[in-house]
Amino acid sequence: MSTNFELLCLLFSVALSVLLGPNFATGSTIGVCYGMVANDLPPPREVIDMYKSNQIGRMRLYDPNPEALEALRNSGIEVLVGVRNEDLQQLAGSYSAAENWVATYITPYSLQVQFRYIVVGNEIFPGNSARYVLPAMQNLQNALSSGDIKVSTSIATSVLGVSYPPSAGAFSEDTIEYMVPIAQYLNNIGAPLLANVYPYFAYIGDPIDISLPYALFASETVVVTDVGLSYDNLFDTMVDALYAALEKAEAPQVQVVVSETGWPSDGNREVTTPENAQIYNSNLISHVLSSRGTPRRPGNSTETYLFAMFNENMKPGAAVEQHWGLFYPNKSQVYPVNFPVETLKHKTWFQKLMQWIIQSAQSAFGKHIYGHN
Ligand SMILES: *[C@@H]1O[C@H](CO)[C@@H](O)[C@H](O)[C@H]1NC(C)=O
Numbered sequence: 001m002s003t004n005f006e007l008l009c010l011l012f013s014v015a016l017s018v019l020l021g022p023n024f025a026t027g028s029t030i031g032v033c034y035g036m037v038a039n040d041l042p043p044p045r046e047v048i049d050m051y052k053s054n055q056i057g058r059m060r061l062y063d064p065n066p067e068a069l070e071a072l073r074n075s076g077i078e079v080l081v082g083v084r085n086e087d088l089q090q091l092a093g094s095y096s097a098a099e100n101w102v103a104t105y106i107t108p109y110s111l112q113v114q115f116r117y118i119v120v121g122n123e124i125f126p127g128n129s130a131r132y133v134l135p136a137m138q139n140l141q142n143a144l145s146s147g148d149i150k151v152s153t154s155i156a157t158s159v160l161g162v163s164y165p166p167s168a169g170a171f172s173e174d175t176i177e178y179m180v181p182i183a184q185y186l187n188n189i190g191a192p193l194l195a196n197v198y199p200y201f202a203y204i205g206d207p208i209d210i211s212l213p214y215a216l217f218a219s220e221t222v223v224v225t226d227v228g229l230s231y232d233n234l235f236d237t238m239v240d241a242l243y244a245a246l247e248k249a250e251a252p253q254v255q256v257v258v259s260e261t262g263w264p265s266d267g268n269r270e271v272t273t274p275e276n277a278q279i280y281n282s283n284l285i286s287h288v289l290s291s292r293g294t295p296r297r298p299g300n301s302t303e304t305y306l307f308a309m310f311n312e313n314m315k316p317g318a319a320v321e322q323h324w325g326l327f328y329p330n331k332s333q334v335y336p337v338n339f340p341v342e343t344l345k346h347k348t349w350f351q352k353l354m355q356w357i358i359q360s361a362q363s364a365f366g367k368h369i370y371g372h373n
């Protein structure tokens, strides 16, 4: 086969993917974290089928697991991909390590897998690796030659020294030297800050002052009024405390994406029942899909990832840690949660036809077009 012909096919496929890529994107602002700290989970191919059959349009992957990335090809699922915490130092110190990371984990998939963000470190601040995060983000962003995929990092809300009332939100003394430059960098490149937001832990830390309905999005009245804004759920106060901290860091354009939230179904007496987990997650989904946004950022729904797809039997720590899943490893639901059909938009016949053409071209010429070996 002539090289010209292959080149033509390549150009044709690239043009189609570029033209149609945005149309294949799902409309979902809800995703589910695919944690794998377990020894009894189904193989990635079956897990991706579960996402599809449950209409879950977005996924957070904690590391660039090649089997999962393979299975995500042409799935239409948008994915956040994590960089392993232990790789941060090398990626911070060497631009060629960053280029290598992108060439290994992103480029071979990028025409068929919809990467949303690269998550450079999970809950790093404060800590020994904190100083590597920004340089690793910069090296990776520069190595991602197309600006379509953005880097960010995922923080715990403990980076805030003050989080109540929400308008007083501010980064803590021991994280501010890292968080302010990171916030400003995200502001400059138009990327969001990812945050793991857990009303559950806030509630169990202070069950006297925080009511359970307020933590479960089940309060029928306003619970907190702050600078003229009214809050009826704890989730929004936590997100708005982050917005207040970002504003103080002179990074007012940065959006907060909730990269983890959820409620455990067991492990801590009557607080962690399947019923409470179901109430939290169902109410969270309606809240996010309502596009209410938060009082500080009204009208813009908060892109959110539920933690987690499965109960993970090898998670260390407190008894609740192994009970965050929507599903048991045998794929049956721990409790029913529905993802409304809007979360995975139906494709038009035209998009289906185009996808079929692309897929056929890929299976016919895939090795030549996309193969890197
Ligand atoms: C909503 O979010 C988008 C980015 O996702 C941003 O461009 C837009 O300005 C936001 N709108 C409001 C009202 O905040």
Ligand SMILES: *[C@@H]1O[C@H](CO)[C@@H](O)[C@H](O)[C@H]1NC(C)=O
Pocket: 328, 330, 331, 332
């Ligand atoms: C799946 O596992 C759960 C928890 O071990 C169990 O309660 C349930 O009956 C199992 N379902 C099936 C279909 O085997």
